[in-house]
Amino acid sequence: MNYFVDERGYYGEFGGAYIPEMLYPNVEELRRNYLHIINEPSFQEEFKQLLKDYVGRPSPLYLAKRLSKKYGANIFLKREDLNHTGAHKINNTIGQILLAEKLGKKRIIAETGAGQHGVATATVCALRGLECVVYMGEIDIKRQAPNVARMKMLGAKVMAATSGSKTLKDATNEAMRDWINNPVDTHYIIGSVVGPHPYPDMVAQFQSIISFETKKQLKEHTGNELPDYVLACVGGGSNAMGMFYHFIDDESVKLIAIEAAGKGVDSGFSAATTTLGREGVLHGSKSILMQTNDGQVVEPHSISAGLDYPGIGPQHAHLFKSGRGQYVAITDDEAMNAGLLLTQYEGIIPAIESAHALAQLEKMQLNPSDTVVVCLSGRGDKDMDTYMKYFDLQD
Amino acid sequence: MNRLQQLFQHKKKDLLSIYFTAGYPNLNDTLKIAQALEQNGADFLEIGFPYSDPVADGPVIQQSSKTALDNGMTLALLFEQLEDLRKQVTVPVLLMGYVNVVLQYGVENFCKKCLEVGVDGCIIPDLPMYEYEELYQPVFKKYGISNIFLVTPQTTEEHIRKIDELSNAFIYLVSSSSTTGNSLELSNQATQYFQHISALKLKNPQIIGFGISDKNTYDTANTYASGAIIGSAFVKNIDANHIEESVKNFMKKIR
Structure with a gap:
């Protein structure tokens, strides 16, 4: 079965x-040019150079020994949290800013929830000297003041979205x-594998560096480039798609995507899209969404703003429906406890998004010979407020 | 031939269409507004069914859509309200809304219901042309429902020709690159765009929409096309407590 995009822009x-x-016209311009631009040797050279020198790639693949011992398997963490700006988001914004330059665009716009993609976009705009406007829900602006300040300091204009639910x-x-x-001078940097074709494919390609590196690193660690399981959290699904990308056609590798169950899938406060959603159209593509x-x-609801999205990317919908990927849901409480556990076992405070993926380890029947890779998509600095309130760490 | 196609056959100039959102300002105002518009000279009507995420719309229609949803409006309920449409309204009626709502209702169901209640066509801005052509055109044809496509200043000639081929009532000329409710700037650029479209000698008549807000912009649009559509400016002027009167006063200012 083909799990990648076809010439019409569809995944199944x-x-x-x-x-x-x-x-x-904007989307068509992008569709006609993106593959050609991305595949140019000069583009690839500049992209890889920036990922190395500016982002700090390759990100380490770390064998978490104490965690491995606890769960009785070999557990590796792909350390996207060590990237510049603290998450995987920058892989995509570096790629898209270079693409925007090749298209001759002078102005960049982006959307952001918690502010991570907004910061990653504002960062690359500062790096290249382009005008940057970031749209952020009015409610999120109040909830994420430090990231709003970072974007402003980076020179971006943060515009409050006051329509609808303001998120x-x-x-x-x-x-x-x-x-x-x-329509003419502006490029829209979408932050996830969502949106109209070619965005889901383009963002997946920029994020695919995650699994590309993982394969090589795993081979160095274990002699085998294929793990038994790959785990990643899914909001729109960009870190998961990056983590799955080069393993999708290796059918022996089990792909597990972890959605946010929020307060429980039946609570009315959840973001478990594949459990609660149906097929439909949102933000330019046909996928699965809560409606x-x-x-x-x-x-939707999730304690982690990065997973608080009512849809998933269309490629995820295809992996789900075809059965190639397993889609599960983790509650707020399970994720918070997994975040604390990683902190105390390995000395790494994860983003609450990534903690959802870690929480899945608790539910798996693992064998000592199993190799598991978890995408640690971001660091927890941005979440300290939430952690402090949840675990009552104020004093 | 549906009412819309008949209208365009016998009236070629100065057509006035008005858009309003079903279920706004009050849930049961839909037919009342439609009737008042016909009585005050609208040539055809566009009734919007609300959607939670209307990306092509500016603040006024975003707000009317939200209010309508809060009032409890759904597409199924709109079809119920429209059961008596043809007892009260004779002018052609289009439904306008976003594709997800239609997909959830079912495209065939949607077309069938349109025919049953006497709706003549629809405008679904986020339904792509190739999807329509491949999957939905046969269904629309089966029930005689006209699908209206949008053309903007950035649309290529090749694309416009294709749209002209697929259309069977009129082509909706979006006046400038914008969401709904911005005011029409009569720049050289806009004039050139309208003239460019006229010069293409398309088989379908063109109606200009987006940014038509008063007599002045309506008259200008009419010099370049068969008519114009007013949306946001009308919706903004509806007085929840005096529906008939506010419709009448608005229409008097246009014609």
Whole structure:
């Protein structure tokens, strides 16, 4: 089976470009040019150089010995948390800013939930000297003051999305409206493997460096480039797609994607899209999304802002529906405890998003010979407020 | 031939269409507004079914959509409200909304219901042309529902020709690169774009929308096309407590 994008922009029945005519020329320009630009040797050279010297890649593949002992298997952590700006998001923004330059764009827009993608975008705009506007839900601006300050310090203009529920999905709507109103000079850096074709494929390709490195590093560690399991958390799904990418066609590798169950999948406060969602169209592609019978998008909940999204990328929908990937859900409580556990076993404070992936280890039947790779997509500095409140660490 | 196609056959100039959101300002105002618009000279109507994430719309229609959803409006309920449509309204009626709502209702169900209640066509801005052509055109044809496509200043000629081929009522000319509710700037660029479209000698008539807000912009649009569509400016002027009167006053200012 083909798990990658076809020439029409689809993954099985998912994907496509469900966009108003006003966006068609922008998206079409990107679709016609992205593969050609990305595959140019000069692009690849500059991209790899920046990933090495500026982001700090390759990120280590770390054998977590105490965690391995606890769970009775060989557990490796892919340390995306050690990247510049603290998460995997920068892999994509570096790629897209270089692409935007090749397309002759002068102005960059982006959406952000918790602010991680906004910071990664503002960072590359500062690096290349391009104007940057980041849309962020009014409610998220209040919740994520440090990241708002970082973006401003980096020279970005942070625009409050005041429509709808005033969170990530509305910030995405506002960014799309900005692009409609500025069709010629502006490039929209989408932060996940969502959006109209070619975004899901383009972002997946930029993030695929994660699994590309993992294969090589695993071979050095164990003599075998293929693990038994690969685990990653999924909001829109960009770190997971990067972590899965080069293992997708190795069918012996079990791909496990971890969604946010929030307060429980049946609680009414959840972001477990594959459990609660149905097929539909959101933000330009056909995928699986949480919605009412009437097709109105439902507001999700997760303690981690990065997973607080009512859809998943179309390639994830395809991996889910075809059975190639296993999609599970982890509650707020399970994730918080897994975050604390990693901190105390390995001295690493993970982002709460990544802690969802770690929490899945608790639920697996592992054998001593099993090799497991968990994508540690980001560091927990941004989440200290949440950790402090949850574990009552104030004093 | 549906009512919309008949209208375009006998009236070639000065067509006025008004957009409003179903279920706004009050849940049951839909038919009342439609009737008042016909009585005050609208040539055809666009009734919006609300969606939670209307990316092509500016603040006014975002707000009317949100209010309508809060009021409990759904596509299924709109079809119920429209059961008596043809007892009260004779002008052509289009439904306008986003593709996800139609997909959840079912495309065939949607077209069938449109035919049953007397809706003549629809505008679904985020339904791509190739999807329509491959998957949905046969269904629309089966029920005689006209699908209306949008053209913008950035649309290529090749794309416009294709849209002209797939259309069977009119082509919706988006006046500038913008979301709904911005005011039309009568720049040289806009004039050139309208003239460029006229010069293409398309088989379908064109109606200009987005940014048409008053008599001035309506008249200008009419010099370049068969008519114009007013949306946000009308929605903004609806007085929840005096529906008929506010519709009448608005229409008097345009014509």
